[in-house]
Amino acid sequence: MITSSEYRDRLARMRSNVYMDGKLVGRDYERLEGATNIIAKTYDIIHDPEFKQYEDVLTATSHLTGRKINRFNHVHQSAADLLAKQRMTRITCHQVGGCIARCMGIDSVNALSITTFLADQQYGTDYHPRFEAWLRKFQDEDWSACCAQTDVKGNRPWRPAEQLDPDLYVRVVEKRSDGIVVRGAKVHNSYAPVVEWINVIPTRRLMPDEGDWAVAFTIPSDAEGVKQIVSAATADLPEGYGMAGPFGSADSMTIFDNCFVPWENVFLCGETDVGSMLALLFALYHRHSYTGCKPAMTDVIMGATALMAEVNGIEREHHVKEKLAELICTSELCYAAGIAAAVNGHKDFSGTFVPDVMYCNVGRRHAGLNIYHEYDILADIAGGMPSTMPRSGDWVSDETRAYIEKYMARNPKVDVQDVIRAFAWVQGLACSEMAGVSQYAGVHGGGSPRMEQIAILGAYDVEKTKNIAKRLAGIQTGRSYTFDRLGTTPDLQPPG
Amino acid sequence: MITSSEYRDRLARMRSNVYMDGKLVGRDYERLEGATNIIAKTYDIIHDPEFKQYEDVLTATSHLTGRKINRFNHVHQSAADLLAKQRMTRITCHQVGGCIARCMGIDSVNALSITTFLADQQYGTDYHPRFEAWLRKFQDEDWSACCAQTDVKGNRPWRPAEQLDPDLYVRVVEKRSDGIVVRGAKVHNSYAPVVEWINVIPTRRLMPDEGDWAVAFTIPSDAEGVKQIVSAATADLPEGYGMAGPFGSADSMTIFDNCFVPWENVFLCGETDVGSMLALLFALYHRHSYTGCKPAMTDVIMGATALMAEVNGIEREHHVKEKLAELICTSELCYAAGIAAAVNGHKDFSGTFVPDVMYCNVGRRHAGLNIYHEYDILADIAGGMPSTMPRSGDWVSDETRAYIEKYMARNPKVDVQDVIRAFAWVQGLACSEMAGVSQYAGVHGGGSPRMEQIAILGAYDVEKTKNIAKRLAGIQTGRSYTFDRLGTTPDLQPPG
Amino acid sequence: MITSSEYRDRLARMRSNVYMDGKLVGRDYERLEGATNIIAKTYDIIHDPEFKQYEDVLTATSHLTGRKINRFNHVHQSAADLLAKQRMTRITCHQVGGCIARCMGIDSVNALSITTFLADQQYGTDYHPRFEAWLRKFQDEDWSACCAQTDVKGNRPWRPAEQLDPDLYVRVVEKRSDGIVVRGAKVHNSYAPVVEWINVIPTRRLMPDEGDWAVAFTIPSDAEGVKQIVSAATADLPEGYGMAGPFGSADSMTIFDNCFVPWENVFLCGETDVGSMLALLFALYHRHSYTGCKPAMTDVIMGATALMAEVNGIEREHHVKEKLAELICTSELCYAAGIAAAVNGHKDFSGTFVPDVMYCNVGRRHAGLNIYHEYDILADIAGGMPSTMPRSGDWVSDETRAYIEKYMARNPKVDVQDVIRAFAWVQGLACSEMAGVSQYAGVHGGGSPRMEQIAILGAYDVEKTKNIAKRLAGIQTGRSYTFDRLGTTPDLQPPG
C-alpha cells in the first residue's frame, strides 16, 4: 500500500483538465488542497502507528490476490467485511471532520462486481473478467477512485430520450472495434479532480429502449476528452489554528466530450435491466457507507457542541445534556441500522456480500432528516460567536490582537487561544460555505430522504402488516401469518 | 411445555386475592379475560402448526437441564438467544395486537441470573443456587411470571427513608430464620393477576444505608398477604367481530401486607450495590424486549393504517404512502437498535448474555418518542369514524342494522361487514381506554424517554467526541484517538 | 335568555328518535347526560354571577331585533364580534374541559346568513327572508343548534352521483309544493341528540349537475323521519370526584329517512355554486371557532400537566417547565391566528363579518398537528398512574380503600383524596375513550390538517414570494412588488 507522497506524486503527473475560478488549473491548485488532504489521509492512516490497533478494520485481504490491501479497494465477502467497512468509514471520517471521499470508490467497485457477473450470466458478455483484471491492478496499485453517477437530467419529468438534448444523460455516441465514445456530463461528482479513476454508472432505472444510456465504465480522471469544472470549499485559517489538513470539498461537473473508452474499461454497454440494477446497487452500497460516515459527522457535531459548552462554561446545563443525548440517538440509530443491514445481508451469486436494502435505507433516511437539526443544536449551544467573531487577520494584527484576547476570554479553564481555535473551527464547520456543502450532502448525498422513502416502500411488505391487522379485526383473509422478515432484498439471481 | 388449558386450570385453582370494581373477584372474572387470553396465547402458539416454522424462535434449550422450554423462561446464553428473543417478542405481540405480557418474566429471570451470581461472589451468599433451584422448576413447570418493580415512591424528590411512610418503597420489615417479612406496594404491576409468580425487585439505585429496601424475591401471585387491586381494559365486541381473544390489559397495585417469603425464594436481602445493579439490569433486559414489542406495536398500527386506507379507498394517495414509510422507519430503527444491542452484547461472568446498554436505550427511546405520533398517523388516515361510529349494540339491533349497513358502505371491494369490523377494531385499538393504556405504556413502560436519556448519557463517552473535535480544531489534548466503541457496558465483574 | 332547566324541559318534551346501545332511548338516557350538561352550561353561564364580568363576551345584541341574546346565536357584525366569539368559546370550553358543542350552531348560522343572501342576489330566490324569519325565532327562543355537514361519502374517490347508492350523500328525493323530501345520512353529527335544531348543509364542492345534493335546511332534532344512532363517551366517577357535570360527547349518525322539510326551513335547493360556498364558509367559521376551543383544550391539558407535576412533586424540574412552555406556544399561536383572522376579516355584502381564510386555517392546522403531542406531554409528566390506577369502585370499598389511601400519598402538600381526584380526572381526560374522541376531534374536527393545507394553498399567493425571489436573483419578471397581503379571501360579491 502506497504512502500519501506517492499519491501526491501521481496527482502531480496528471494532465491538466480541471477548471476552477475561470481558469485551467493543475492538481496542485491551492483550493484543491483541502480535498487532496482528505484522500491523502486514507493512505497515511494505514502507516500511522496510532492506528495500528485498527489494522484489521482499515485493511483487508483481497479475494483475488490474497494480498493485503486498503479496505477502500476491497470487495466485501461477508457480513464481517461490511461491519469493518462501516467502522473504517466512521473512523476515517473522524480524522478529517467530514466526508472521507474514497467511499465512492469502494461502493462503485462492489456494485460493479455484481452487475458485471450478472450481465455475463444473462447475456454471455465478458464484463466480469475485464472488471476483475482492472480490479486486480486497482488493488495492487492502491489507486483511488470516485463514482460519477448523477446526470444533469435536464427537465426532471422527462426521460433521457425525451430531453431536447439527448446528452443530458451520459450516453454512448459511437461503438468502435476498440472501444466506445461517450458524451454527456455528470454533476455532484465529488473528489473527481483528486482521484485517479472515475467509475461512471447510470443514474436511474432504464427502459428497454434506452440502451444508449445503459453504460458503465472506468476512466482516468485526466483522460482525453474529460473536463472537470470544479467547485471547492475549504476553511482557511492561519498557521496554528484549525485542522492540520486543511480539509475541504471538491465537486466536479465532469464533462465527457466525446471521450473514448477502450473495451477493457467498459463494464456495461446497452443491457438496460442490468444498468437499472447497477444504479440501485451503487445507491445501496453508498447508503450503507452513509451509516458509517453520517454517525461520524454527528460525532463531529456532537464533539463541537460539547466543546462549545465547555468554552461557554455551560457543560452542566440540563438543556446541553438533553441535546447531546439527542445527537447520540441520531448517530447511533443510523449506525445500528448499518449493523442490522450487515447482519441481515446476504452473499450474492457473484460472491459479493450485499447489505439489507431496508435497513440501509431507514438508516440513511434518518440521518438525512436530522442533519439540519444537528446544525441547529450546535448553533443553539455555541451562541452567536461563530457567526460574528472577528476574522483571522485580526487575531494576529498588532492593532487588534490584544483586544480580541482580552474580550474573548471565557471559561477560565480554557486558554483564550483555544477559545479562538474552538470558535474559529466551529465557524468553518457550521457557519461557512463548507457548512452549506455538508448540509446539502447530508440531505442529498447518496440519495435524499425522498429517494430512501421510495426504496423503503419498495422493499417493505406492508401487506403483511395489513394481514396482521385483518386477523386481529376478525376479517377473513385466507393468508397465513409469516414474518421471516418484513423487508425484502432485491432478486439478484442469474436466470438459471 | 403445557397447554393453555393447563394454564387456565392453574389460574382457576388460585386463592382469591384480586380486587376489581369494588369487590373481591376470582381469576375467572370477566374483565380479566383479555389479559388471561394474552398469556394463554404464549402457550398456544407453541403447539400451533401455523407457527411450527418458528419453533427455534419460540422455544429454547435450557442451559440447566438441556430440555426444550418455552423461550419466555430461558436465560440467554448468546447473541443468537437475544436475537431470537427479540423476534419471538415481535411475532407473539403480532398475535395479540399489543403487549405479550410474559416478557417481564424472562427479563427479570435474566437479571436475577446475573445479580444472584454476583452477590454470591461478592458477599459469599447463596442466592444463585437458590435461584437456579427455583428456575429449574420454573422452566420445567412452564410457569408464567411477571415482575413487580415500580414502587409507589411517595414524594418523588425524597429517598425511601425520607418518606413520611417508609412503606412507600417495598421493604423488609422482619428477618426470620425461615424467611423474611415484607411490606409495601408495587404499581403498574402488569398482568400480575394472570400469572403464577411475581418477581419482586428494587425500583432504583440504593445508597449503602438503604439495605431494608434492597430486597428481591419471587412469590406466588396468590400468596398470603398479597392483595392485588386491579384495573383492566378490554375492547368488548359482539361475537364475530374483533379479535378472537379478546385481548386486554390488567394492571395491579400489588399490596404486600406483611408478606412472608421463605429464604428459598429470597434472591437479595440487604446488598444495596447489587440491588442497584438489579434495578438497572431488569430495565436493560426489558428495554431490549421493547425493541421487539414496540416494532410489533408499530406493525399493528401500520397494518391498521393500511387497512383504513383500503376501507376508505385511498391506498394510492401520496400522503398515505408517506405516512406508511414513516411508520416503517420508526419500527425498523427500533428493531435495528435491538439487533445492534444483541450483536454488541457480551457474555457476563455468570454465563448470561447481556445486550449493549446504549443500543437498547436508543432503540427504546426512539419508540417512546414516537408512540403518540403513530396514533396520530392512524387517526389521520382513518378519518373520524372510529371515534363516532355507532356502538356494537346498534349493529345488530333490528331497528338500526339496515341503516348502518346502508350508510357504512365504502370501498365497494370491501364487504360492509368488514368495513364495520375494521372501524370497530380500530376504535378499540386507537380510540378507547385500551388505546390510552397502550399510549401510556408506550411512553413509560420499561422506562420513559427521560430514563433512557439518563441511561444513554451514562453509557456514552461524549468526551471521546470532544477529543475528536479538539484535534480538528487544533487544540492540544494529549489524548490519543480511540474508537472501540463510544458506548460502554456496565462493569459486571465480580471482585476477583 | 332561558335557563338550563327550560332547556332540559324542552329536551324532555322531544319525540324519541335516538338509538343507543341497541335500543331506542329518551333524551334523558343516562349516557347522554354528559352531552346535555355541556349545552346546559352555555345557558347557565349567562346567569352565573361569577361570569358577570364576561357579560359582553357571552351575550350580544341581535342585529335583527336589537335584543340581548346569547352570543352563540349571533350573526357577527364586526371584527369585535369575532374576537368576542373567540373569547367566549375559550372561556366556555374551560368550564366543561373540552368542546362546548354549541359552536356548530353559531358557525352554521353565520355561513347561512351569507349564502342565503348571495343565492337571492344571484338567483332571485327568497332564502334570505326565510332564513331571517327562522333566525329571529332562533334568537328569541334561545334555541340550540348543531350542524350536520359530513356525508357518509361511500367510496371516497367517487363523486356523489358515481356512488353505487346515490343516498351516500344527503339529497333531495322529491320537491313538493309545500316543501322537499330528503334522504341520506350525516355522520360525526356531534351533539345532535341534545340540541333542538339540526342545520344541514353540503359537505363538499359541488359540480353544476349535482343539484340534488345542493341542499341546506334546518330541521328539528326529533323531526319525523330523523333517526339518530348515537355513540357517547363520558367519564364516570363516584360522587365527590371529578367534574360536576359530568361532561361528555355524543356523536350521531343522523339518518334522514325520506324526511319532509317545509319550504320555510329550506335555505338552499339546487344552487350548486352557492352550495359549494356554503360548505367552505361553514368550515371557515368553524375553523375560526377552533382558534378559541383548541387553545382552551390546550389550557386544560396544560393545567392537567401542571397539576400532575404538583402531585408528583416535580414542579421545579427543568423539563416540566420546558414542556409547559411548549404547550403555551401551541395554544397561543393558534389563538393569535384567530385574532389575526378577526383583525384581517371583512364585512361581506350581506352585512355579516367574515374572518380571514388564511389565518383561520394556519391556526386550526397548527392545533391539529399538535394535539397528539400535547397528550404525549401530559402522559410524560403524569407518569403511568392514570393508566393503571385502581378504578373508582375500589377507592370506596372497605376492603381496599385504606390501602389506596396509604399508597397513593405523594407530595405531602396535596391531600391524598386530591391526589386520587387528580389522577382520576386525568385518566378520564387522557387515558379513556373520551380521550380518544377528543384526539380524533383534535385532528379531524372542523377539517383535518390536510384540509387546512388545501385551504391555505388555495388562499395564499405563493407567486408573490417567487416574484420576490426572482428580483433578488436578478431574474427579470416585469411584475411590480406588492404586499398588501399574501393571503386572499374568497370572493363573495354578488354578481351585479
Add this chain to the structure above:
Amino acid sequence: MITSSEYRDRLARMRSNVYMDGKLVGRDYERLEGATNIIAKTYDIIHDPEFKQYEDVLTATSHLTGRKINRFNHVHQSAADLLAKQRMTRITCHQVGGCIARCMGIDSVNALSITTFLADQQYGTDYHPRFEAWLRKFQDEDWSACCAQTDVKGNRPWRPAEQLDPDLYVRVVEKRSDGIVVRGAKVHNSYAPVVEWINVIPTRRLMPDEGDWAVAFTIPSDAEGVKQIVSAATADLPEGYGMAGPFGSADSMTIFDNCFVPWENVFLCGETDVGSMLALLFALYHRHSYTGCKPAMTDVIMGATALMAEVNGIEREHHVKEKLAELICTSELCYAAGIAAAVNGHKDFSGTFVPDVMYCNVGRRHAGLNIYHEYDILADIAGGMPSTMPRSGDWVSDETRAYIEKYMARNPKVDVQDVIRAFAWVQGLACSEMAGVSQYAGVHGGGSPRMEQIAILGAYDVEKTKNIAKRLAGIQTGRSYTFDRLGTTPDLQPPG
C-alpha cells in the same frame, strides 16, 4: 428625509475606526458594501415611486415635532404604529432578501423612551429630556442607529463583578462633571460600522450592587475610543447575476477603550432596576420586530423554494406543495403573533406603546425553532446543485461557458441564464457563509428560543390553567375563574 447618497456621504466623512481582515479600513471598504447597501435601501425606498402606496407604512408623524419622518426613527404611539412597523419590516426585508438592519435603531429608541421617563419619575433624574433632545435631532437628521447590547460576558455562570476582568461587561470606569468614561466590548453588534449612532444598553438583569454596569448611552459610531473589529459576509457574483445590492452582513466586536460620553448622551447611569427593565424592553421591541423580519425571511426562502421547483420542473409535485404549505404556516403564525402582540399591547405612562410580551415571544420562538428546518426544505427541493455548481468565474470563461450552458438547461420554459441566476442566488442564500450568518441570526438574533421560553414562562399565568384543571377534577381551590388574559405585561408604572 434624506437620500441614500447623503447617507453614503456621511459614512465617507467618518473617522476610520473599523478593522477588517487584519487592517484599519475606511467605511468604503469593499466588504462593507453589502451592509451599506442594506441601510441605503431604507432611505431609497422612501423616495421610490414603486413604494408610494406604502407611504403610510414606511413613514410616520413624529410625536415630538409633528414632522413626517422615516418610521425607523419613530416612537410608537398606538397599536396601529406597531402594526405599521411590523409591515414596514416585512416589506423592507423583502427588498434586501434578509435583515433590514435599521430595526435595532427603532427598537432601542422605543425602549429608551420608556426607561428614561421611568428613571426620571423614580429617581428625579433628567434622562428623558436629554433623550428627547437627542431624539428630535435623530428624527430631523434622519440618522441611522444600531444597538449594542450583548456583552462578551466572560464565564457565563458568573455575574459581571465576579469575572476575572470587570470589563467583560461594559461599565462606567469614571464619572466626570462633563460626562462618563466607559470601558468594555459589545459583540454581535450588527451593522455598527455602517450606521451613525450606536445605542448602548445593558445586556441582562442587574443586581443593586452592579451600578457600574447599569449604563446606557448613545455614541457616534466613529467616536474617539470606539474601535470596531468587523466580520462581514456578502455573496459575490458577476455583473448581471444576483441581487442588485449586493446585500450582506457586518458584525462588529465594538471596543469601548476608555470612551468619553458627554452627559447629554447618557441615558442611564447606575439605576440598576431601570437598567434591567431596559434590557428586557429592548428585547421585547426587538422580538416584535422579528415578527416582521422573520416572516420576510420565510417569504424569501419560500420564494426560493418555489423558484427551485420551477427550475427543476417539479412545481406540481405533491411534496413540493406540502412543503410550501409548511413554510406558509411558519411564516404566518409568527406574523399573526406580532399582530396579536400589537392588538393586545398597551400605552405606557411615558406615552409609548408597548406590545404584549407573551405574543412577541411565542412568535419569535416559533420562528427561531423553525429556521434550520426552513433551509432544510429549500435544500430538499433545490437538489444538490446550489452546493456543487461551478463558480461564477467559469460561467463567463470562454473555455467552460458553453459546457455550463449546455448542461445546466432544465425546465425548457426557463432560460438557462435564469437557471444559473436562480441556482447562484440560492447558493448565496442557503449554501454560503451568508447562509450560516442568517441561520445563526435566526436562532440567536433578538434572543434564542431558550430566552423566549424564559420570557414566556415569566409572562404566563400557568396557575390559572391549573386552577381550571382543579375545578374540573373536583379539587377545592377557593379561587374564582378569571381569564382576562393568561399572559401578563410587565409592570411599567412609575412609583406614584
